[in-house]
Amino acid sequence: MSIFFFLLFATIAVVAGVSVILQRHPIASALSLVGVMGSLAVFYLILGAEFIALAQMIVYAGAIMVLFIFVIMLLNAGAEERRGRSWMAQLLGVPLLIAFFAIVGYALVGRFSGGEPVSFGSFTGGTAEAVGYALFTDYLLPFEVTSVLILVAIVGAIVLARKEMD
Amino acid sequence: MGSLPEGMNNLGATLNAGVPISWYLILSAILFTLGVAGFIFRRNIITVFMCIELMLNAVNLSFVAFANQHKQVSGHIFTFFVMVVAAAEAAVGLAIILTVFKNRDTLNIDEINSLKN
């Protein structure tokens, strides 16, 4: 069961990820990115991070991506047109990417794998209570700093995007 | 209903076997590489920004996988902060994109290549 669900949602995530970078219209890319986030939320649930899974859906898929889609609609961004690319980029692009993936994959799997396999229910410490407790005791300072960061971001976004009043 | 027959018990054990953590890390690496590919090769500035978000999501998956491996909740806290910072960054970044579009009237990063308007 775990393997079946992992492969199913991994396929969906990778296909949606490829669709993000290959689609020509930005709205199609944005919706594919929402698909990636949805399948990642399922992975978080399997890994026992129930609060983070739902926070991902509420914050990332429900707010940030809606903001992206709004901006794309407001700017009336159309489909990208195909223009000539340099032959060097076309020749070296994919092999370099595969090399990059090999390096990153080797670093992650070589040094950090091991431990017991993941199955649904193996980690139950990701409840909202556990996350909230850690946020308000061990990580209180970063929590307060990020709330100031969000305030700064709100003020900055409003100042940048408002119409000039004469 | 009685207990399941012996063969089905073994089948249940195999089905619930569990996935090694390295599979999650490889998936995270694949998504990160896809994000890098899109970031380098795409021309629309909003699509480039979305590939940055894809990279951040891949990193979040790694954090949550490590939290599961070490049985600590700190990985979830890191993910929480990455999400918050990504939200703030998306808001300000899109506001900047709106301003750039108002001034340059294009969303193609190849054409936004000089400081002078």
Place this chain on the structure above:
Amino acid sequence: MVFLIITLIKLAIIAFVLLTTLAYLQWVERKVIAHVQVRVGPYRVGPHGLLQPLADVVKLITKEGVMPPHVNRFFYLLAPFLAVLMALIPISVIPFGTSITLFGYTTNMELADLNVGILVILSLSALGVYGIALAGWSSNNKYALLGGLRSSAQMISYELPMSLAIASPLLVAGTLSLRKIVDTQAGYNLGIIPKWAIFAMPAPQIFSFIIFMIAAFAETNRIPFDLPEAENELVAGFHVEYSSMSFAAFFMAEYANMVTVCSVATLLFLGGWHPLWPAAYGSNFVAPLILIVAAGLCIYHGLNPARPLDRYTLPAFGVIFLGLAGLMLFPPAVPVLTPLFWFLAKTLFLLFLFVWIRATLPRFRYDQLMGFAWKFLFPVALANLLLTGFLVALVD
């Protein structure tokens, strides 16, 4: 295996009941609005218009689905699908009553009891914006785009006061699971006042309830906040280019959202399935009493019919109501059906409130609506959350 089969049976029952409720909610709305406006409403199709939803469904299915040539085909077809999907999923985390034991199998009356149930509802209402935004944009029509953007902006703006209004009773209850929130509202203070969240000591959640209901009206695009989709504004807004089943899909999504927010309000604020006064003082007899009164009214009006066909249909309804009253008095069924009755009564009362306000109030202008959300409702919700947190911390 047993769990799977029981869940599938519950899924079939809940899906059937939900879809029938959505269809008949529209009948209730039309009848109530009609009687408020001193007219009769649907009357001819079936007894008292009860087959009107069926006729509407047949009409909408057999109507020609016109897809204009200038729309963006894939997103035009995807948008109603997304809207209905995000509207129908939340019903799976809503508990309807206590546990039920049939043929030796015990199960709770809900599809999924999640630890973080309330967050699922919040996330699906956040995702519901996609259907509307895509519908407005893909129609390639400036009225649809404006209506879609306005409706999405309205839904996003009112999500904030709604989330803050939901957070306050969560502080009082101390858990995110919907079933456990209702369990904390069991019991009675001083023997007679129910411990519902709106009466909770130390922090009565009455303001949260009002803020939640106002935000719920805006989230579901109902009057007085339905400017983006009204027929005479912006040529019906984001669904102007949709016809037949896609159009029906958007309205099904709207009614499903209404049912969801009324159920969530019942669970969070009104004590879920717990009765208004203790069973020791006879609250178990409220359901049979109401049904017997309804049966009496039907039979009386059947004997003195106002219209010719009432002579046959009204006594038939009276007999059905008497049968239901007998069922509610049947001792093995009382502990299962009475909580279900109370839950349904409270939810249906809130739905009646939605319809009543639709019949009564005019609609807000768009800038009034957005100013109300950001300049009034959001600070009030924030102040309410701070006050609740302060009072809860003081008492503990």
